[in-house]
Amino acid sequence: MNRTFTIKFGRIAGILVLVGLLSGIFLSLAVNVQEVYAAEAVQTASADTEISFVDDDGRQISLDAPAERIISLYSAHTENLYSLGVGDKIIGVHDTSIYPAAAAFLPQFDYDADPENIIAADPDLVLIRPFISRRVPTLVETLERAGIKVVSLYPNSYTVFDDYIRKLALVTGASEKAEALLEKYHQDLDNIHAQTEVIEDKQSIFFESTETDLRTVTADSMPAYAIEIAGGINVAAGAEPVQAGSSIAPFGAERILELADEIDVYVSQRGAMNAGGNLHSISIRPGFDTIKAIKDGRVFVINEKIISSPTFRFYKGAREIARYLYPEVMDDLSTYLTDAPATKRDLANILLRSAHLPIYSTSSSSYYTQDHRGHIYGLFADTDWTDPDFDAIETVVMRGYVDWDLEDDQEVYHPEAPVTKEMLAKAIFILYDFEAAEPGFEITDLADCENPRIVQTLVAHNLFPLEDGKFEPQQPLTNQEIVEFLEAAKVKQETVAVP
Amino acid sequence: MQHKSFFLFSLILLLGVLLFSSIAVSAQDEAANKPVILVVSFGTSYNDTRDVTIGATEEAIAAAFPDYEVRRAFTSQTIIDKLLSRDNLKINNVTEAMAELIADGVTTLAIQPTHVMNGKEYDDLVAEVQPFADSFESLVIGAPLLSSTEDYFALIDVINAEYPRAEGEVLVLMGHGTHHFANATYPALGYMLKDSGINDVIVGTVESYPDIDTVLKQVAELDPKKVILAPLMIVAGDHASNDMAGDEEDSWKTIFKAEGYEVEPILRGLGEFEGVHNLFIDHLNTAIYGTDEEGTEEE
Structure with missing residues (x-):
C-alpha cells in the first residue's frame, strides 16, 4: 500500500514537474x-x-x-x-x-x-x-x-x-479598455496566488467536471489552472482527456474512492454540462461517506461559468477555490476590526467571510424567465455587476440574510446605509439555528423592534446584551462590533445542539 | 450387451430430458402466469430517499400480496435517464414496463401508482396503459393516495401520529401543487384537518394554492414559536431539499426564519410511513378484489 503510494506519488510528482516545465x-x-x-x-x-x-x-x-x-x-x-x-x-x-x-x-x-x-x-x-x-x-x-x-x-x-x-x-x-482589464485580471490572479503559495499545509482537492461517470478535468484546463493559482493539490492531476483537445477527463468512482483519505475538498461543477451535486447528493453515492471532504462537510458546488468559461469572472472562480481550500486565510477579517461605522456593503463582506459563504451566481439559462419570490439576482439598480462588492451583496441577499427595498419599481440594496443592531440580529438568526426562547426579563423597547421574536430569542441566548433593559434596534454598529457579534454567534452555534 | 446398455442409457437420457423440459415449461408457465403488481412512481434521483420511500412502499406491497410479483416503473423520463447515466441503474418507464410484462407472458396485472392525488401524472398513467389493456386477461389500476374521503382522514391520522407537536409548535406540510383541477386536494386536506380538530397542522404547496403567503398568514394566526416543515410528498427529494429546506431567500425555511420562527425542516417522504403503505395496499385490494378487505370476495 505504502509502496504503491510512494511509486504513484513519485510518478505523479515527476509528471507534475514535467507538466510544469512544459x-x-x-x-x-x-x-x-x-x-x-x-x-x-x-x-x-x-x-x-x-x-x-x-x-x-x-x-x-x-x-x-x-x-x-x-x-x-x-x-x-x-x-x-x-x-x-x-x-x-x-x-x-x-x-x-x-x-x-x-x-x-x-x-x-x-x-x-x-x-x-x-x-x-x-x-x-x-x-x-x-x-x-x-x-x-x-x-x-x-x-x-x-x-x-x-x-x-x-x-x-x-x-x-x-x-x-x-x-x-x-x-x-475596445482595445484600450482590454489592456487595462487584462492587466487588472492578471494582477487579481497573481494576488490570489501570492496569498496561497506561502501556505505550508497544502490542501488536496478533487474537481468533478461531470456527474456522469464522475469525470474530472485535464491538467491544461481552466479549473486545473484555478487549482494551481489557489495553491491546491489536484489529486487527479494526471487525468488524460476524454478526447484530444478536450478539458474533460475520465476518472470514475473507483479511483476517487482510492483517494478517499487524501481529498480535503470536493468540488462539483454545475452548469449546462453538469447538474452538479450538493453535500447531500454526493454523500449518498455508494462509498462516498468514506471521503475525507464529505466527512468534514467540505463539498462545494461551483458554477461552470466562473471556472470553465473564458471570461474575466474566472478570477472569481479561482478565488472561490482558494476560499474552499484555505477559508481562514482567504476570508481574513482583520481589515474590518475598526471602529468605522459599518455600511450594508461592509455587512455583506463581513457575513460572507465570517461564515465562509460560497458566492452566489446563477447557472440556469431560464433563470430570468421564471417567477421568483424576492430579489432577482443581478437586478439591483444601485449595486450592479460592476460593483466591487457585487458577489458579497448578492450572496447575502439571495440567502435572505439582509433586506433590500423596492423603489420606483426598481430593486435597491442601499450599500452605503448604516447597519443597525436589528439588521444584524436578523442576519444572524437566519444564518444560524437558534432554539426559540424568551429571556426571563423584559426587553423594554421590544415594541420598537421590527421582529420581536428574533430579538427575544437572541437576547435569551445572551448574544445581544441589553443596555438599561433596552435592545436599541436602531443602534448603528461598527465593523468591529459586527465581526464580534458574528464570531460569538458562531461559537454559540457550535456549542448548541441543533436538532 | 453394449448395445443394450447404450439403449438403456439413451432411454434414461431421453426421459430425463423430457422430464426436465416439462418441469422447465411448467416453471415458465408458472412465471408467465404469476400475477404482477406494477408500482408506478414519479421517481427520484436521490438514492437514499428512494430506498426508504418508493422502495419501502414496494416492499410493503410485496409482503401484502405474496402471490404477486412486484415490479417498478417511474413516470419521470428525466429521472430515468439520469439514473441510467449516473448510476447505471435501469428503471422502466410505463410503456417499457408494459411491453416487458407482455413479452414475459403476464396475463394478470394490477397497477398501483404512488401519486398523492388524481392529477396529471395519474391521468397520463391511465392514458399510457390504455393501449395495452387488451393484452391482459385482467388489468386493474389502484387509486392514488388521496382519492376517497376516508383516504384523507386516514392520512390525517398518519400525519398526526408521525409528527408529534409540542405546545407552541406548528407543522407545515409542503405539497407540490398543480395546475390540474385536482389541486383542490390540498385545501380539502387543510379543511379536513380542521374538521378533525387538528389546528396546528397547515397545508401548503410549492407551485399552486395554498401558496406560501397563505400559509404564512395561517401560521401567524397561531403565533407559534417553532415551525416544523415536512414534505407532503411521497419522496423527500429535490423540492424538499431545496424549496423547503434550502438556504436561499425563497426557501420555506428561510421565509419562516425571517419571520422569527425557529424552524425545523424534516426530510422524510410520506413513502416512509407504514400508514401510507397500508393506504396503497387498501387501494390495491379494492382494485383487485373490489373491496379493501383482501380476498373476501374469493373466500
Missing part, C-alpha cells in the same frame, strides 16, 4: 506570441484603421471599422463585451447569455434556427465560436452572403485568453 515553456512562448500579435494588431488598426486578423475558424477577417450592431451567439463573448464596456453595441444574444443580467433581456437568437432571423435584425457583426460553425456549417456562408461579418473566436486554453480578448476588443473598438 507549461512554463509553452506559457513563455504563448506570451511572446501574444505580445507580437498584440503589437501587430494594434499597428494594423492604427496604420490604416483597418482591422485584420485570422479568426479561430482559420478565416481571414477584415473590417473597415469596429462593429456597432453585434449579435453574440456565445455567452462568454457577450459577457466579455460587457466587461469591455461595449455592451451597448450588442443587439442580440443566444439564450445562454444571462450575465450580466442586462444580457438576459436582449432579443434572443439561435444558431440552430433559421438564419433569416439574424439577417432581419441587421447586425454588422455576428460573433460565434468554432463549435457553432462545426454544428451549423452553412451559417457563416449564409450570413456573409447577406453582407454580415462573422467572427469565430474561442480560446482553447487559458494561455491564449489574452489573445482572444484582444481580438474581441479589436472588432468592437
Whole structure:
C-alpha cells in the first residue's frame, strides 16, 4: 500500500514537474506570441484603421471599422463585451447569455434556427465560436452572403485568453479598455496566488467536471489552472482527456474512492454540462461517506461559468477555490476590526467571510424567465455587476440574510446605509439555528423592534446584551462590533445542539 | 450387451430430458402466469430517499400480496435517464414496463401508482396503459393516495401520529401543487384537518394554492414559536431539499426564519410511513378484489 503510494506519488510528482516545465515553456512562448500579435494588431488598426486578423475558424477577417450592431451567439463573448464596456453595441444574444443580467433581456437568437432571423435584425457583426460553425456549417456562408461579418473566436486554453480578448476588443473598438482589464485580471490572479503559495499545509482537492461517470478535468484546463493559482493539490492531476483537445477527463468512482483519505475538498461543477451535486447528493453515492471532504462537510458546488468559461469572472472562480481550500486565510477579517461605522456593503463582506459563504451566481439559462419570490439576482439598480462588492451583496441577499427595498419599481440594496443592531440580529438568526426562547426579563423597547421574536430569542441566548433593559434596534454598529457579534454567534452555534 | 446398455442409457437420457423440459415449461408457465403488481412512481434521483420511500412502499406491497410479483416503473423520463447515466441503474418507464410484462407472458396485472392525488401524472398513467389493456386477461389500476374521503382522514391520522407537536409548535406540510383541477386536494386536506380538530397542522404547496403567503398568514394566526416543515410528498427529494429546506431567500425555511420562527425542516417522504403503505395496499385490494378487505370476495 505504502509502496504503491510512494511509486504513484513519485510518478505523479515527476509528471507534475514535467507538466510544469512544459507549461512554463509553452506559457513563455504563448506570451511572446501574444505580445507580437498584440503589437501587430494594434499597428494594423492604427496604420490604416483597418482591422485584420485570422479568426479561430482559420478565416481571414477584415473590417473597415469596429462593429456597432453585434449579435453574440456565445455567452462568454457577450459577457466579455460587457466587461469591455461595449455592451451597448450588442443587439442580440443566444439564450445562454444571462450575465450580466442586462444580457438576459436582449432579443434572443439561435444558431440552430433559421438564419433569416439574424439577417432581419441587421447586425454588422455576428460573433460565434468554432463549435457553432462545426454544428451549423452553412451559417457563416449564409450570413456573409447577406453582407454580415462573422467572427469565430474561442480560446482553447487559458494561455491564449489574452489573445482572444484582444481580438474581441479589436472588432468592437475596445482595445484600450482590454489592456487595462487584462492587466487588472492578471494582477487579481497573481494576488490570489501570492496569498496561497506561502501556505505550508497544502490542501488536496478533487474537481468533478461531470456527474456522469464522475469525470474530472485535464491538467491544461481552466479549473486545473484555478487549482494551481489557489495553491491546491489536484489529486487527479494526471487525468488524460476524454478526447484530444478536450478539458474533460475520465476518472470514475473507483479511483476517487482510492483517494478517499487524501481529498480535503470536493468540488462539483454545475452548469449546462453538469447538474452538479450538493453535500447531500454526493454523500449518498455508494462509498462516498468514506471521503475525507464529505466527512468534514467540505463539498462545494461551483458554477461552470466562473471556472470553465473564458471570461474575466474566472478570477472569481479561482478565488472561490482558494476560499474552499484555505477559508481562514482567504476570508481574513482583520481589515474590518475598526471602529468605522459599518455600511450594508461592509455587512455583506463581513457575513460572507465570517461564515465562509460560497458566492452566489446563477447557472440556469431560464433563470430570468421564471417567477421568483424576492430579489432577482443581478437586478439591483444601485449595486450592479460592476460593483466591487457585487458577489458579497448578492450572496447575502439571495440567502435572505439582509433586506433590500423596492423603489420606483426598481430593486435597491442601499450599500452605503448604516447597519443597525436589528439588521444584524436578523442576519444572524437566519444564518444560524437558534432554539426559540424568551429571556426571563423584559426587553423594554421590544415594541420598537421590527421582529420581536428574533430579538427575544437572541437576547435569551445572551448574544445581544441589553443596555438599561433596552435592545436599541436602531443602534448603528461598527465593523468591529459586527465581526464580534458574528464570531460569538458562531461559537454559540457550535456549542448548541441543533436538532 | 453394449448395445443394450447404450439403449438403456439413451432411454434414461431421453426421459430425463423430457422430464426436465416439462418441469422447465411448467416453471415458465408458472412465471408467465404469476400475477404482477406494477408500482408506478414519479421517481427520484436521490438514492437514499428512494430506498426508504418508493422502495419501502414496494416492499410493503410485496409482503401484502405474496402471490404477486412486484415490479417498478417511474413516470419521470428525466429521472430515468439520469439514473441510467449516473448510476447505471435501469428503471422502466410505463410503456417499457408494459411491453416487458407482455413479452414475459403476464396475463394478470394490477397497477398501483404512488401519486398523492388524481392529477396529471395519474391521468397520463391511465392514458399510457390504455393501449395495452387488451393484452391482459385482467388489468386493474389502484387509486392514488388521496382519492376517497376516508383516504384523507386516514392520512390525517398518519400525519398526526408521525409528527408529534409540542405546545407552541406548528407543522407545515409542503405539497407540490398543480395546475390540474385536482389541486383542490390540498385545501380539502387543510379543511379536513380542521374538521378533525387538528389546528396546528397547515397545508401548503410549492407551485399552486395554498401558496406560501397563505400559509404564512395561517401560521401567524397561531403565533407559534417553532415551525416544523415536512414534505407532503411521497419522496423527500429535490423540492424538499431545496424549496423547503434550502438556504436561499425563497426557501420555506428561510421565509419562516425571517419571520422569527425557529424552524425545523424534516426530510422524510410520506413513502416512509407504514400508514401510507397500508393506504396503497387498501387501494390495491379494492382494485383487485373490489373491496379493501383482501380476498373476501374469493373466500
